[in-house]
Amino acid sequence: MTLWRIRATVDDRPGYLSVLTASLALRGVNILSVQVQPTEQGAVDDFLVDAPDTLDEAELIAAVERGRGRDCWVARSEARGLADQPTRVLGLANRLVRDPDSAGEALRALLGADSVSWRPASTGVERGITGTSMLLADPAGGSFSLRRAAPAFTPAEYARAQALVELAATVARRAAEQVTLVLPDGAEVAVRPACAHDLSGVVELHETCSPRSRQQRYLGGAVLPQPARLRRLLEPSRGLTLIATTTGPGGAAESVVAMANLLGEGDEAEVALLVRDDWQRRGLGFALLRRLAQHADHAGYAALVLHVQAENGPMLRTLRRLGRPSVAHRDGTLLTLTVGLAVTAMAEREGTSLVPGA
Structure with missing residues (x-):
């Protein structure tokens, strides 16, 4: 038996494909797969067949034409053609x-x-x-x-x-969107938009962070987030998630050392950071926050919103380094900080103020 590819056009009418397959079957041709591709001229049928060695190209074309096929093309195929x-x-x-x-x-x-x-x-x-x-x-x-x-x-x-x-x-x-950041201490990290394939690395990031770091990120506790939640954070319906990675000695597999989320909601975007403990206080959080703020500016959001524990001094200092005006509301130990973006810039140009009571 010999593998062949056959392509022919038949009228796109009920029963016409069966006439063609019956004509092939009468000559001992076994059809292994068929694809039907609609066109304006009719249905183009693409067959992979196993035909007796006694049949040649001309006889296969004749069989197709007897089965009401036209514009026939026949060529030998290889075993790899068996893959659908x-x-x-x-x-x-x-x-x-x-x-x-x-x-x-x-x-x-x-x-x-x-x-x-x-x-x-x-x-x-x-x-x-x-x-x-x-x-x-x-x-x-x-x-x-x-x-x-x-x-x-x-x-x-x-x-x-x-x-x-x-x-x-x-x-x-x-x-092309991946950039290499050089931190103040000379360390280098690669920063790029996250995707679903980063799930395992982000899970490992959470596992290697201290309970305190996780609690400061998620506020509600130090337990590990469920994978389903992390998937949503990696590819938000609106916004952007950045991850920072490093490559181990000798080109070892990369490790995710930080994740920064920008989650759009209306005309505002909520921001949150998680930085592995051994990479904290090295300028990485600030670099990620600045990139998210720039993205939010370009995307047209009016403000960034951050929920931060009042005792989280490093995060508050990082926010101050951003150099943008913000408004804080306190609820017990939780601070909600609103950082103005495009609307603030417009108000400043027009000589107005967004700070209540100003």
């Missing part, structure tokens, strides 16, 4: 996460393209498919041009390819 399409796409996505610069090779593998090239952005160029040519928009700028001898590209293939290109651009953008 979702599995192949997930494998390529995993490759892009590790190496976003491999987008061209991923597109070639996904679509069996003969050539893949990147070109700068230009006006008047129509993205889409034209027969065996495809032009994809690169969110980072420019576009990818793909060609293959046969078969013609389908809208479904275009959608898959565009999704892979956008994934590569997202991963590259996240890598």
Whole structure:
């Protein structure tokens, strides 16, 4: 038996696919998988089949045409073709996460393209498919041009390819967002936006922090937060979470040494920090707070809100170093501090005051 890929178009009408499969079955062709891709010309059926060794390409095409198929394309396949399409796409996505610069090779593998090239952005160029040519928009700028001898590209293939290109651009953008901070004592930490994959590192951060540090962060107690809560903190629906990481000697796996949360709610954003005990009082908390404040400025929030224990002197000093006006409300041992952002700046330009009674 021999593996083949067969692609053909049939009328998108009830029963037409069964006529085609019956024609193949009469010749001893075993269909291993089939994908149906709707197009304006009809349903494009993409088969992976196991055919008797006595059948050649011409006989397979004849079988398809007898089954009311048209625009037939047939090519030998390898054993790797047995992996279904979702599995192949997930494998390529995993490759892009590790190496976003491999987008061209991923597109070639996904679509069996003969050539893949990147070109700068230009006006008047129509993205889409034209027969065996495809032009994809690169969110980072420019576009990818793909060609293959046969078969013609389908809208479904275009959608898959565009999704892979956008994934590569997202991963590259996240890598570009990472910065290296040099603290006053000369220590270096990498700071970047958090993602769901950071959960294990953040859990370890909480486990290595002292109960006092956790209590100061969460106010309600020193118990470890549940993973579900940490997942929500890592990827808030509104706002931003930053993590700071270090790499051990000899390129050992990175450790998360701090987490800073900016959680949007209305026109305000709540801020909270957790810094591992051995990294406290080294300027890391202030560096993270300043970056969150800058993000909140750009996002258009009116104020930052922090809930701090009155006895938490280091956090209060860190806030004062920010150099922005704030209003404090005390409820027992808890201070709620509101730090003005865009609205405050506007009021200062207009010569008004936001401080009650001023």
